[in-house]
Amino acid sequence: MSRTIIPFGPQHPVLPEPLHLKLVVEDETIVEAIPALGYVHRGLETLASIRDYNQMVYIVERVCGICSCIHAMCYCQGLETMMNVEVPSRAKYLRVIWSELHRIHSHLLWLGLFADGFGFESLFMQFWKIRERVMDINEATAGNRVVISVNVVGGVRRDLDKTQQRWILDELDKLEKELRQLMKTMLDDYTVKKRTVGVGVLTAEQAIQLGAVGPTLRGSGVAQDARQLGYAAFDELDFEPVTSPEGDSWARSKVRFMETLQSMDIVRQAISRLPDTELAAKVPGKPTGEVVCRVEQPRGELLYYLKGNGSKNMERVRIRTPTFANIPPLLAMLPGAQLADVPIAALTIDPCISCTER
């Protein structure tokens, strides 16, 4: 049978970002998928050589606007390990609160885009509507909606007072109620399931071999989450990785949905245990040495490799983002799928191209 190459992207209605796949198809069935990247590549790792290590916090926040806070947190934690700084415990809890708020808004964003991907526009609008509550919390507590810049090397820059804490809890309660109303539609609806169940299957073994991370890995039943490593205050909070054994698109959307609820629970725990200490420790000296550090982003595990050479500029900042790791699993998922299922499968790894290409 003759083969045709169909380009998917860079501008595709379901993708907010330019991801380009060349799909080799036989009839309607995908035989091979070849990625073409580089539409968002900026090369910001380079900036490490002209910005000092404190300024780099603002650069790494702009690797990806959706999980900016978590990028900065990972970078700061790496430097703190390198420079042997003990972060005050209130700062650790505040980092948990803001990073989990980011996870909530990122997952809601994804759930909306996913709904849009299979053509359920009103569900998209609903998810984005309730997501605005989280954006409001960000704006009220940190002064900006998306890139909130709360982390600095050694701690955090902003505090939450008692009224704000109470208000956040209130908002989360409302958000949870609204989210639970959407649960049945997202996970149980007959037509939605028709589009998602059995699409883009990835077995647990494949997932590990291909280096999948985050919900893509947990959606295949592997209970691995970098938050288990106990960074920030996660070692003192109750939490179990959410998994689902099916390994298809439905399982991945379920994992994300449940994680959203779980994150709300983590924020509540963190607020209830918020200790009273100062916000940031003094950071002495200049970074030297090599450090590898990991955190869990909404899309999966994020790794930073940092090398300092005793000057105020870092020698090397290497960023391995979750989508970078999730593209090979996507390429493995597609062969055998129908052309119409490609947008669904591509969306379920939650592609964040600006992360991938930096």
Added chain:
Amino acid sequence: MPTHSEILNATPIAADAVVAQARSMFDQGYRLVTMSVVDLGDGNVDIFYHYDLNNEMTHFRLTHPKDKPVPSISPVYFAALLVENESRDHFNLQFDGLVLDFNRTLYLDEEITSTISAPFCKISTIQKKD
């Protein structure tokens, strides 16, 4: 107890052992987290291989001359394909046996690879002494 951030403690590895090592890690069920490349400035690069098993990381360090081809582990770990192509883009490294070679066009267009020379990991500036 696995930690989230650690001072890098990497086992040195020789270039001809990289693929065999990758194969044995693969068989033990390790996940390839990524590779990192650092330009050492003396014509050599450090290539780190980061593996993970149940949240515990193992690192290997290969110090290699920049102009000699590096054995590719992408036939073992398909996931290495992207990161090896990325290193090709950024450091102009050669990889032996890369399963899908973008030939330095994964991220960059020809007009830039021909005008600026690798490595891209540094901008040289005159730095003020502080």
Added chain:
Amino acid sequence: MGLLENWINKGRLKSPWVVHFDCGSCNGCDIEVLACLTPVFDVERFGIINVGNPKHADVLLVTGTVNHRNKKVLKNIYDQMPDPKAVIAIGACGTSGGVFRECYNVVGGVDQVIPVDVYVPGCPAKPDAIIDGVVTALDVVKAKLGLGEMPKVTVID
């Protein structure tokens, strides 16, 4: 001016169609553009509709810096849009290159490649500012049609 033309111009100005192009942005500005479309900000109440095809659009929203690979795509999209058209550069990146301007793969702001009519600063630009930017761009379209004055330089905050 003919009756039909009048009618078309009216439609153009009352219901501008926008096309959004992500040109190497960090996503921060992208999700704010998308947030404009969703219930809380809801630009559709002003008749602003987001379309996927540049041939249908009056206003081009560009987020992010221009890099060497996507500058051709950007130029291409701009050329496909029918006249009169307005271009809005969103975010610090779109206006000047923002934090990324020294990177090796970055050309700079959007105006390095295509003419820009309205700049919306901010990192990321707030949805309110983006909506205001689109409304300002309408005046630009109006002026280009010869129906009004070019808007004065204003600072959107």
